[in-house]
Amino acid sequence: MLNNGTLLLVGCGKMGGAMLQGWLDRGLKGSQVSIIDPSAQADYMRPFAEQGVRAVETLTDLGNSFHPDYVLFAVKPQMIEGAIADYQSYAKHGAVFLSVIAGKTISFFEEHLGAETAIVRTMPNTPAAVSRGMTVLYGNQNVSKEQASVCEELMAAVGEIAWLDSEDQIDAVTGVSGSGPAYIFYLSECLAQAGVDAGLSKELARKLADTTVSGAGELLRLSDDSPSQLRINVTSPNGTTQAALEVLMADDGLQPVMSKAVAAAARRSEELS
Known part of the structure; x- marks a missing residue:
């Protein structure tokens, strides 16, 4: 080295x-x-x-x-x-x-x-x-x-x-990967809370959410498929996953919120520099 x-x-x-x-x-x-x-x-x-x-x-x-x-x-x-x-x-x-x-x-x-x-x-x-x-x-x-x-x-x-x-790209990188782990952790928090709202105990909901997030991440790392293809693979037509994705992929769903979050982090990174 x-x-x-x-x-x-x-x-x-x-x-x-x-x-x-x-x-x-x-x-x-x-x-x-x-x-x-x-x-x-x-x-x-x-x-x-x-x-x-x-x-x-x-x-x-x-x-x-x-x-x-x-x-x-x-x-x-x-x-x-x-x-x-x-x-x-x-x-x-x-x-x-x-x-x-x-x-x-x-x-x-x-x-x-x-x-x-x-x-x-x-x-x-x-x-x-x-x-x-x-x-x-x-x-x-x-x-x-x-x-x-x-x-x-x-x-x-x-x-x-x-x-x-x-070097100017570092601000955008900060918004995506630098701060990104916090977004994933928060996703797991939200998924667990959604489980509680659906009637599960806090302990079970957290275990389900944390294991699902970490397991999906490992599958993404090891698979040759793109994230889009992996999403398609688990989505049966007119099934439960499709019903959920129709909410997450709506015009006011996850993508615009994520884009706003990354932009906010990038702006803050620029201010700190």
Whole structure:
């Protein structure tokens, strides 16, 4: 993945930890990875340390002689504001910077790290925690093909990846896949409540809804059929499913509501950027 290069992971929370585990599972040597995280000495970090990963609490703990080949920021937006300038020395030594920070554009990093710095902005989503994530990437003009290939491998450790043609597309991506898991979770909530309204107990309704949503998702992942075809496959003419779909597919049904939701998320993403 990195050959003999080194990687600095800034932030080892749920997303950072999922990526790190994915890298180690794919054969990356722990000795190639260093972590900066305030919880570096916490018990949950011990398995990483046992695999050779170096974990420290602050940047200064790494020492002046440390110069990573790749730096991946996996912290909350407010945490990078006052700290980004501290990484300029790594940029001067040719490090490639990846970011999974929502709302922070390529220009933000170029402004603080230098216009010649190689920067890749990514947008993963929370299923990355179970290696079923969807991550899009966009790199500036300083990223070489070789560097882009490494970045691709790093993000593929937690799911599927795709490159964007324009950074502007990230707002729409945020509306679809970035925020998308929440829509699916809410769908399961609504389906369970509909079961309760139809006379089922809360426990049974939730089990039916959650299992149906997760099972349908797995069928979609494994099937060669399109979502439309899978829908057709389960819909008998004049049957129960058709009766329900006539409601969901009406002019005021699910599609216009979903389009409005994605547009709202995209607008908010643009505002945050």
